[in-house]
Amino acid sequence: MNPFRRHFLVCITNRPPSVQHSCGARGATELLAAMQKAADRKGLRELFGTAVTGTTCLGLCETGPNVVVYPENLWYGGVQPENAREIIESHGVEGVAVARLLHPDVDRDASENAS
Numbered sequence: 001m002n003p004f005r006r007h008f009l010v011c012i013t014n015r016p017p018s019v020q021h022s023c024g025a026r027g028a029t030e031l032l033a034a035m036q037k038a039a040d041r042k043g044l045r046e047l048f049g050t051a052v053t054g055t056t057c058l059g060l061c062e063t064g065p066n067v068v069v070y071p072e073n074l075w076y077g078g079v080q081p082e083n084a085r086e087i088i089e090s091h092g093v094e095g096v097a098v099a100r101l102l103h104p105d106v107d108r109d110a111s112e113n114a115s
């Protein structure tokens with residue numbers, strides 16, 4: 001059973017900057033709220049079976065805020081709240097990733113073959 005056709009996982013881990021980089025310290029909570037608001041506005045869950053969920057550390061803390069999208073296994077890096085609407089409308093609704101926001105350090109070969 002797949003509860004969602006697509007799932008956006010937004011890292012919202014927050015650490016003091018003196019300890020380690022974290023997405024939460026770079027605006028991830030605001031990003032998650034903006035993505036969920038945009039998703040609600042577009043009826044993403046009801047119409048497209050797509051969810052936006054906050055999650056803990058995804059392991060690429062230096063380049064956050066990070067978002068990973070399943071089932072494509074596509075990663076966005078350095079995402080800001082002002083990018084939320086574009087990601088939701090393009091990737092969430094149209095199924096087209098926002099290429100300029102994709103994480104530069106994540107191999108896309110596997111995800112390109114996943115669709």
Ligand code: FES
Pocket residue numbers: 011012013014021022023024056057058059060061062064065066
């Ligand atoms: S804190 Fe977000 S990836 Fe580690």
